């Protein structure tokens with residue numbers, strides 16, 4: 001395998017790779033990703049809170065109906081004239097009135113509890129919406145910073161890509177395909193020199209048989225990092 005041309009290609013590609021990495025690891029870009037995630041989470045959360053609020057409101061509505069009918073029942077009991085009742089009927093009416101009164105107290109407590117719950121849900125909802133809006137506003141700021149870097153970097157990348165296209169013409173197709181496949185898997189540099197008896201990329205020591213294989217075949221794929229090791233000897 002003729003390595004000179006692919007190594008020249010890789011030298012230029014190294015600059016492109018570095019620019020790609022600097023874009024991928026750009027702090028503004030990472031901040032944008034984080035803020036996007038926050039905005040998405042807030043959206044999901046606000047949807048859940050809306051559902052909770054509507055369930056609580058429905059329960060409050062039903063409770064108020066129950067309270068109204070219980071009160072009505074209590075008023076009907078009050079209308080009874082004790083003079084017209086037998087002793088036993090009077091005892092029953094008093095017992096019913098007591099039950100209605102204690103029911104009303106329990107229903108009222110439940111209603112107060114639900115009112116507290118709905119206030120909590122509404123304040124969570126407002127906080128979530130605020131978080132969402134803040135994330136959106138901040139996103140714009142970091143996005144503008146990243147876009148500025150992108151605008152500055154892209155022409156450099158384009159220039160390198162056209163330089164690579166020219167250099168690719170002098171590399172045989174099989175070698176170039178292999179190179180590009182490794183590159184796509186983020187194995188970079190693709191070709192590394194043997195340093196001592198170790199891979200020039202991951203520094204893993206090769207076995208004696210691997211070294212002798214490398215000497216005869218000139219290249220060898222590193223078992224550890226998948227780079228292609230070459231030897232100048």
Ligand SMILES: [Zn+2]
Pocket residue numbers: 199200201202203204222223224225226227
């Ligand atoms: Zn390696």
